[in-house]
Amino acid sequence: xxxxxxxxxxxxxxxxxxxxxxxxxxxxxxxxxxxxxxxxxxxxxxxxxxxxxxxxxxxxxxxxxxxxxxxxxxxxxxxxxxxxxxxxxxxxxxxxxxxxxxxxxxxxxxxxxxxxxxxxxxxxxxxxxxxxxxxxxxxxxxxxxxxxxxxxxxxxxxxxxxxxxxxxxxxxxxxxxxxxxxxxxxxxxxxxxxxxxxxxxxxxxxxxxxxxxxxxxxxxxxxxxxxxxxxxxxxxxxxxxxxxxxxxxxxxxxxxx
Amino acid sequence: xxxxxxxxxxxxxxxxxxxxxxxxxxxxxxxxxxxxxxxxxxxxxxxxxxxxxxxxxxxxxxxxxxxxxxxxxxxxxxxxxxxxxxxxxxxxxxxxxxxxxxxxxxxxxxxxxxxxxxxxxxxxxxxxxxxxxxxxxxxxxxxxxxxxxxxxxxxxxxxxxxxxxxxxxxxxxxxxxxxxxxxxxxxxxxxxxxxxxxxxxxxxxxxxxxxxxxxxxxxxxxxxxxxxxxxxxxxxxxxxxxxxxxxxxxxxxxxxxxxxxxxxxxxxxxxxxxxxxxxxxxxxxxxxxxxxxxxxxxxxxxxxxxxxxxxxxxxxxxxxxxxxxxxxxxxxxxxxxxxxxxxxxxxxxxxxxxxxxxxxxxxxxxxxxxxxxxxxxxxxxxxxxxxxxxxxxxxxxxxxxxxxxxxxxxxxxxxxxxxxxxxxxxxxxxxxxxxxxxxxxxxxxxxxxxxx
Numbered sequence: 001x002x003x004x005x006x007x008x009x010x011x012x013x014x015x016x017x018x019x020x021x022x023x024x025x026x027x028x029x030x031x032x033x034x035x036x037x038x039x040x041x042x043x044x045x046x047x048x049x050x051x052x053x054x055x056x057x058x059x060x061x062x063x064x065x066x067x068x069x070x071x072x073x074x075x076x077x078x079x080x081x082x083x084x085x086x087x088x089x090x091x092x093x094x095x096x097x098x099x100x101x102x103x104x105x106x107x108x109x110x111x112x113x114x115x116x117x118x119x120x121x122x123x124x125x126x127x128x129x130x131x132x133x134x135x136x137x138x139x140x141x142x143x144x145x146x147x148x149x150x151x152x153x154x155x156x157x158x159x160x161x162x163x164x165x166x167x168x169x170x171x172x173x174x175x176x177x178x179x180x181x182x183x184x185x186x187x188x189x190x191x192x193x194x195x196x197x198x199x200x201x202x203x204x205x206x207x208x209x210x211x212x213x214x215x216x217x218x219x220x221x222x223x224x225x226x227x228x229x230x231x232x233x234x235x236x237x238x239x240x241x242x243x244x245x246x247x248x249x250x251x252x253x254x255x256x257x
Numbered sequence: 258x259x260x261x262x263x264x265x266x267x268x269x270x271x272x273x274x275x276x277x278x279x280x281x282x283x284x285x286x287x288x289x290x291x292x293x294x295x296x297x298x299x300x301x302x303x304x305x306x307x308x309x310x311x312x313x314x315x316x317x318x319x320x321x322x323x324x325x326x327x328x329x330x331x332x333x334x335x336x337x338x339x340x341x342x343x344x345x346x347x348x349x350x351x352x353x354x355x356x357x358x359x360x361x362x363x364x365x366x367x368x369x370x371x372x373x374x375x376x377x378x379x380x381x382x383x384x385x386x387x388x389x390x391x392x393x394x395x396x397x398x399x400x401x402x403x404x405x406x407x408x409x410x411x412x413x414x415x416x417x418x419x420x421x422x423x424x425x426x427x428x429x430x431x432x433x434x435x436x437x438x439x440x441x442x443x444x445x446x447x448x449x450x451x452x453x454x455x456x457x458x459x460x461x462x463x464x465x466x467x468x469x470x471x472x473x474x475x476x477x478x479x480x481x482x483x484x485x486x487x488x489x490x491x492x493x494x495x496x497x498x499x500x501x502x503x504x505x506x507x508x509x510x511x512x513x514x515x516x517x518x519x520x521x522x523x524x525x526x527x528x529x530x531x532x533x534x535x536x537x538x539x540x541x542x543x544x545x546x547x548x549x550x551x552x553x554x555x556x557x558x559x560x561x562x563x564x565x566x567x568x569x570x571x572x573x574x575x576x577x578x579x580x581x582x583x584x585x586x587x588x589x590x591x592x593x594x595x596x597x598x599x600x601x602x603x604x605x606x607x608x609x610x611x612x613x614x615x616x617x618x619x620x621x622x623x624x625x626x627x628x629x630x631x632x633x634x635x636x637x638x639x640x641x642x643x644x645x646x647x648x649x650x651x652x653x654x655x656x657x658x659x660x661x662x663x664x665x666x667x668x669x670x671x672x673x674x675x676x677x678x679x680x681x682x683x684x685x686x687x688x689x690x691x692x693x694x695x696x697x698x699x700x701x702x703x704x705x706x707x708x709x
Contacts, residue, residue: 051667052666074671075663075667076666076667076668076669079667080669087664087667090664091661091664093664093665093678093679093682095681095684095685095686096679105665105670108668108669109669146685
């Protein structure tokens, strides 16, 4: 059994409106994929659907992860199976500190694996958290702040990658993690991702712009238009898109249909 | 004719259920007074209170303060007074109630189990410095003049039917006196424990912190849940004289069969501070009037409260911050979560008297409604008769945001854990205001128990 995320002919509605109209994609552990495309083509819908947001209805198709049909699982079960989504717009949870939140998340995983687990010992947790924060150049007092509450755009994205570091997923989906970041923040976040990515993690970078791909190098680039992946290629495809824009893809796609 | 019959039938159904009527009599008051061997002035006070009780009509939904709290289901006639000649309780109050709630040590402990003093202790140095910390009856007997000086200063029988009833019938209670200039470092901790249904309990808690003195007082009222109904009616009087400081922690965890009525009122003198932390998780029904009178210039009151209800619980709190003097500050935050068919009512008022300039008043009530059938009514109020003041208020009733739950679930937490974390977060601003780990743990435990 390979640790792969396989999306087969996925159709998704938001309300009555079809957004995804037959997406096929295979992301294996150790691979980095980029999913690009203009706004409103369904990239974030794909991200939310992968994680199991109740507002997205799958009308056809399958998502298979580690041989399991993800559509049968609740969001928490998907997470514990090894899937991670870095949100484009993470919500603020007032009153819950970053540290408390992460410890609860880690303990939920431990308890799912072993029901009588006592939870991660606090010193061990603190040490791990500090080292992950260092990885992302975050001041340690960050751990005591309320999750995403009053965070700047850059802090929110860094907090997402901190969670990714702490939860150690096998497939990570980064939804527009580059949006709203200045170049320094982008570099820190991307370097963090690169340090975490490796042979045991697959990454799907969803982005509107090529910019983040200067830092996180994909082996595969896909272009989404109107709810389908219409073009796939290597890293050179992203550069081509940067240069020529999306119009040529659109024209080519319209000709095909 | 047929139609008229139908109309009269529906009228019959709608007819007001009878108001509760207690079976207590003046003879009960006299018997209590005789039994407690109390000073004459206290007996006179009881009889006067009884007269007020009799003259005061039972509150109905037509009374503004009682519009949302219906007394009719209270089977008042079935409630008995505690026996005057009974033996002590068969079992001690639970061990956890004997332990310090605040810090590791306590300056004094008083545990009253079903009206009987089960444990009483006061640090010798506090006793030597004139601190009084004892049950109500003993205080009236042994320190009558001090009790007399303070009792009735903030809560009066005329404040309501239940205030009068409690003043007439109370044999259980706590008296705290901290003399001028005495600083009590370790907390004084009292517990009133009761049990059983069909019972009634009347209490008087009286705390006086004299000029330049300071103290921390922790008071818990608790009982296990039983079938049927019980009654508690009580007064809490808190007197903080000039340049004095009182921290008061009050936890109410009566069994969910108890009908609870309290009048609680603090009076804060010049340049004094009062920090009131209160939590309510018990009772079938509560109606509490909680008032702070900022009588002295430069006085400060901070109130931090929480409640968590479930089942058929109904908690109704009327709070009042009276700025009677200039340069006073009041800061009130009250947060509650509700489950099941439970209901909360909060009516708050900041009153600023004419001339109380430079008042800084704040009140907020935040509710988190966790079930379809739970309901929270939150009614802030301001009445400002001075022109140079700053008063703000807020009232919110909300539900758990499903986007929050999804976000937490996406990190691997099962739904119940995700919801609990959101609830923890909701209560965190109150936790931040409670400097005592023991009290915070009590709230945390209540959250765990109520969240299931």
